[in-house]
Amino acid sequence: MDSSASQTPTVSQRDQWMVEHRIFQIYDFFGGLPRKAQSAMLELQRENHMEYLIKGLKRLEPSFSVLDANRPWLCYWILHSIALLGECVEPELEDNVVDFLSHCQDPNGGYGGGPGQMPHLATTYAAVNALITVGGERSLSSINRMHDAGEIDVRACYTAISVASFLNILDNELVQNVGDYIVRCQTYEGGIAGEPGAEAHGGYTFCGFATMILINEANRLDLAGLLDWVAFRQGKECGFQGRTNKLIDSCYSFWQGGVFALLQRFHSTLDEQLALPHSGEGDCTNDSQKTGLNASCPVNLNSIGYNFIKQPAETEPLFHSLALQQYILLCGQDIEGGMRDKPGKGRDYYHTCYSLSGLSGCQYSSAEDEDSPPLPSAVMGPYSNLLEPIHPLFNVVLEKYYEAHEFFAMS
Ligand SMILES: CC(C)=CCC/C(C)=C/CC/C(C)=C/COP(=O)(O)OP(=O)(O)O
Ligand SMILES: [Zn+2]
Numbered sequence: 001m002d003s004s005a006s007q008t009p010t011v012s013q014r015d016q017w018m019v020e021h022r023i024f025q026i027y028d029f030f031g032g033l034p035r036k037a038q039s040a041m042l043e044l045q046r047e048n049h050m051e052y053l054i055k056g057l058k059r060l061e062p063s064f065s066v067l068d069a070n071r072p073w074l075c076y077w078i079l080h081s082i083a084l085l086g087e088c089v090e091p092e093l094e095d096n097v098v099d100f101l102s103h104c105q106d107p108n109g110g111y112g113g114g115p116g117q118m119p120h121l122a123t124t125y126a127a128v129n130a131l132i133t134v135g136g137e138r139s140l141s142s143i144n145r146m147h148d149a150g151e152i153d154v155r156a157c158y159t160a161i162s163v164a165s166f167l168n169i170l171d172n173e174l175v176q177n178v179g180d181y182i183v184r185c186q187t188y189e190g191g192i193a194g195e196p197g198a199e200a201h202g203g204y205t206f207c208g209f210a211t212m213i214l215i216n217e218a219n220r221l222d223l224a225g226l227l228d229w230v231a232f233r234q235g236k237e238c239g240f241q242g243r244t245n246k247l248i249d250s251c252y253s254f255w256q257g258g259v260f261a262l263l264q265r266f267h268s269t270l271d272e273q274l275a276l277p278h279s280g281e282g283d284c285t286n287d288s289q290k291t292g293l294n295a296s297c298p299v300n301l302n303s304i305g306y307n308f309i310k311q312p313a314e315t316e317p318l319f320h321s322l323a324l325q326q327y328i329l330l331c332g333q334d335i336e337g338g339m340r341d342k343p344g345k346g347r348d349y350y351h352t353c354y355s356l357s358g359l360s361g362c363q364y365s366s367a368e369d370e371d372s373p374p375l376p377s378a379v380m381g382p383y384s385n386l387l388e389p390i391h392p393l394f395n396v397v398l399e400k401y402y403e404a405h406e407f408f409a410m411s
Contacts, residue, residue, distance in 0.1 A: 253358025
């Protein structure tokens with residue numbers, strides 16, 4: 001057993017009971033309502049969410065002078081949530097974000113948490129995703145595609161590889177040893193930990209699996225073990241927990257739900273692994289031949305993200321999508337605007353971003369291909385709840401992804 005896992009305190013029975021009690025009270029109340037009132041309760045409060053998001057962006061605006069190291073994250077969380085809602089931001093506000101993020105950019109590459117701060121992979125990922133979400137020449141060309149050094153864990157692997165793939169600068173040198181490191185982070189439970197020897201967690205499982213796909217080495221993971229682990233993370237409260245014996249939380253709608261979105265395109269590899277004992281070495285078959293998703297076949301690393309999204313999902317979602325949407329809408333949504341971890345907690349921009357990202361993932365999880373809109377039966381609540389689709393490897397709105405992909409492929 002992992003040494004760190006055995007030291008991790010699990011949630012107390014009392015905390016678990018309190019959360020379940022609150023959530024099932026909401027569901028009981030909901031169940032007793034007439035149809036029309038139920039539909040109103042399941043409605044995504046678009047206007048209130050927009051008001052909350054714009055207020056957050058404006059609070060950052062006057063010179064972005066708040067003293068913290070998370071401002072590129074706030075830009076990404078807010079702008080991505082707005083894009084998911086299919087809305088735009090005034091051009092002046094967008095220009096301010098681009099200018100602000102330019103001030104966070106280090107002369108030697110990478111973005112810090114604020115102007116003059118040391119560059120960091122996580123804030124670099126957030127800044128790049130924010131700028132891609134703004135889109136357009138001014139925003140995309142403000143990114144200097146060089147950066148030296150960084151930190152070491154699975155989130156760092158993901159943020160570095162995601163940014164490099166997006167910017168069309170992923171190469172064999174950058175990818176070297178990354179797959180070996182992530183394979184060492186897959187635990188006996190089947191999920192992926194932040195570092196070798198630590199406990200499997202949804203956030204790192206998404207990061208590790210997405211990275212392995214982007215570097216063409218996903219078949220080196222034990223995918224059946226991964227599916228087994230993530231399938232048991234959806235609780236009876238309908239939301240996901242981040243790790244075994246912890247409380248459910250709406251942000252895992254994206255981190256764990258995102259793992260399912262990725263697994264939907266790896267079903268053949270999974271079947272092969274189940275038929276053969278897992279060897280850790282892949283050959284060029286099924287999924288791999290279609291997408292180039294295999295370590296032993298030469299492939300243009302920078303085209304993997306694009307090929308991935310062009311390949312239709314091979315299965316229905318392997319989690320309960322409608323139940324998760326119910327949790328997000330009834331328990332994660334603050335009807336005044338914004339989303340929260342669970343009932344009893346306050347709203348924040350992180351949970352707004354990842355709950356909406358998870359909601360979008362659910363809504364499109366049964367779509368046949370990217371050109372067919374989801375059926376009304378796949379969308380919980382009124383069809384007007386439908387959000388914009390995302391690219392599940394990068395978590396940016398698909399349309400923004402295509403614009404940036406084209407821009408960086410040409411420059
Ligand atoms: C790209 C990017 C932003 C990656 C971040 C991935 C991510 C969410 C990692 C999770 C980190 C972690 C161990 C949280 C546990 O917090 P906790 O103990 O408060 O929560 P828990 O009880 O739900 O585990
Ligand atoms: Zn959370």
